[in-house]
Amino acid sequence: MSDRTIDRVAQATPVRVARKIRGLSDRAIAWIFISPTIFLLLAINIFPLIWTIQLSFTNYKANRIGREVKDVGLRNYERILTDTDTWLNMQATAHFLFWTIFFQVLIGFTLAWLINKKFKGNDLWTTIIVLPMMLSPAVVGNFWKFLYQPQIGLFNYIVSWFTGKEPSSFEMLGSVTLAPWAIVIVDTWMWTPFVMLICLAGLRSIPDYIYEAAEIDRASKLRQFFTITIPMVLPFLMLAVLFRGIENFKMFDLVVQLTGGGPGSVTELTSINLKREAFEKWRTGYASAYAIILFVTVFGLASIYVKALNKVKQR
Amino acid sequence: MTKFFSGLMRLRRGPWEMVATILIAVGVFMLMQPFVLWAFTYSFIVTLIGTVMFIIVSHFPE
Numbered sequence: 001m002s003d004r005t006i007d008r009v010a011q012a013t014p015v016r017v018a019r020k021i022r023g024l025s026d027r028a029i030a031w032i033f034i035s036p037t038i039f040l041l042l043a044i045n046i047f048p049l050i051w052t053i054q055l056s057f058t059n060y061k062a063n064r065i066g067r068e069v070k071d072v073g074l075r076n077y078e079r080i081l082t083d084t085d086t087w088l089n090m091q092a093t094a095h096f097l098f099w100t101i102f103f104q105v106l107i108g109f110t111l112a113w114l115i116n117k118k119f120k121g122n123d124l125w126t127t128i129i130v131l132p133m134m135l136s137p138a139v140v141g142n143f144w145k146f147l148y149q150p151q152i153g154l155f156n157y158i159v160s161w162f163t164g165k166e167p168s169s170f171e172m173l174g175s176v177t178l179a180p181w182a183i184v185i186v187d188t189w190m191w192t193p194f195v196m197l198i199c200l201a202g203l204r205s206i207p208d209y210i211y212e213a214a215e216i217d218r219a220s221k222l223r224q225f226f227t228i229t230i231p232m233v234l235p236f237l238m239l240a241v242l243f244r245g246i247e248n249f250k251m252f253d254l255v256v257q258l259t260g261g262g263p264g265s266v267t268e269l270t271s272i273n274l275k276r277e278a279f280e281k282w283r284t285g286y287a288s289a290y291a292i293i294l295f296v297t298v299f300g301l302a303s304i305y306v307k308a309l310n311k312v313k314q315r
Numbered sequence: 316m317t318k319f320f321s322g323l324m325r326l327r328r329g330p331w332e333m334v335a336t337i338l339i340a341v342g343v344f345m346l347m348q349p350f351v352l353w354a355f356t357y358s359f360i361v362t363l364i365g366t367v368m369f370i371i372v373s374h375f376p377e
Binding site (some may be wrong): 077091093094303 | 332335336339340342343346347348349352355356357358359362363365366369370373
């Protein structure tokens, strides 16, 4: 902005306002500017968190407003952490977390490694691979539901083409043994491109001269891969693992659309179970304690994530 | 190893953050493991200690 414009704006400010502003220090003006954000942060994040912590020590039920609220101490936490059903939900979450991360890292890194080789149509392939990530999880859940249909689903027909089994002889979403794998396949299909992009950034950050020096030292391609590529991409891979770990720990929409937690409760992840406790059984105090347990876990993982992020930044 | 322990003794950020990170990782593993119920029961307290420790030690000098 030119000096003349600044002068004109200054002259346009009413004398009363100008006098008031002139009396304020820089620090006070800075506080005036950031106070709406701080207020919103307190109202939307901090207050609900403190209230949830307080509710987690009570037997409060949100659907019974007039009911007397009793302080139950640590009983909600004790009940959650000794409940075998909750433990099974955690195991379902662990199965989902472990296998999605395993496949996403494996396929994502392989794709990134292939895309990093310069070939014709490289950019087009990158765009095509990245497409699933841009879809809404609700849409992905719905159309994979159709793909998994035993009568008309394309997935069953492809599997039958490879295995020779009848397409209608197995139900991906209805079988207790197959349903946990069905959600793993869909999440892997959707989020592998994300891991690929992070790995690609890591691979492209490795300077060519390191490989050239290795070539001069007559290091084999395999040796170069294990002593240059893997160690230099590792911080990026770790970042991808942590990011996907945190995201999948909170997974809700995709699985609800696909299986709704069934059959039985084999795909009932913790977030789905939490929603049931809070808004179907209306055990608000219990659900608050559950939410705090999940929050502390995600917060802990996020702390490690930030640490890993700083390490990557330092490179 | 000696550097790690001397860092712990002199309240340095790096080694203490490492301890907190290990506690969080162990806590998360205990929460999700399918082997013993008691590990699941004590997982929350381990993760909580690790997380609180991480917040505190991230203010220690490098």
